[in-house]
Amino acid sequence: MIGERLLDTVDQLPRWPELSRTQKAVAVLGAAAAAAVLAAGIVLAVAHDTGSPPAESAPTQSENRGIAACSRGTSQHADLPLMQAALGNLAALPHRANLAEIVTNPASTDDSAVALVCTIPGSDVAALEDIGSALAYNIRSAHAASPSVLRVRDIGDGDNVNTTIETSLSAHTFTAKHGDAGNRAAWRVVASEN
Structure with missing residues (x-):
């Protein structure tokens, strides 16, 4: 049922050869704008995930991460x-x-x-x-x-x-x-x- 409605909607859209020059230009500009927004979003997401630390951050913040094995726990004297x-x-x-x-x-x-x-x-x-x-x-x-x-x-x-x-x-x-x-x-x- 939903598939039929979707196909009916797609069939009502004009095909590329049926579009006028103005409609084709608007379609190309719209696709370019959508691609630019998508690319900017990807670039910003990657920059946010791998951004450099602030200038006043801990000096070795980006070095190798993980946890070494440790048999010692925190004692009652810990601050x-x-x-x-x-x-x-x-x-x-x-x-x-x-x-x-x-x-x-x-x-x-x-x-x-x-x-x-x-x-x-x-x-x-x-x-x-x-x-x-x-x-x-x-x-x-x-x-x-x-x-x-x-x-x-x-x-x-x-x-x-x-x-x-x-x-x-x-x-x-x-x-x-x-x-x-x-x-x-x-x-x-x-x-x-x-």
Whole structure:
């Protein structure tokens, strides 16, 4: 029934040879306008999905994503508001890292925070610095009472300590404008088991 109505409607439309020059011109312009709108929609959708991050985004936001295996969970000593600030709007940490927890020690002399991150096998100091830079940027941006020193400790799959790096959060902004090399230069290795 619906098919018959559709065929009747299509049969009532004039065929191309039956159209006048003006009707053909209007039809061509209409088809071109429809194609342009469709193409613009596709371009905008693709640009929205793969758009570059804002200039002041975390420095390694577009790097490899995923989650490293981690046997360690968040303890009762974790600073949950600081962890939430550290993750910010990141879908995942760079280099497939997994943030196990961030602990603070306000009684320490340097007002430090330690982020424990699980990493994939083969992660090096540069990867840890990228992970730390993403965390540091978000902490500086979103957490009003940020610690003065941030340490990032690579705990592998959660069972061991591989490398610890640290930085002064007040000495560097950790934005994309510094580039990976500039952000990595703000870190120093304080302990390494490799």
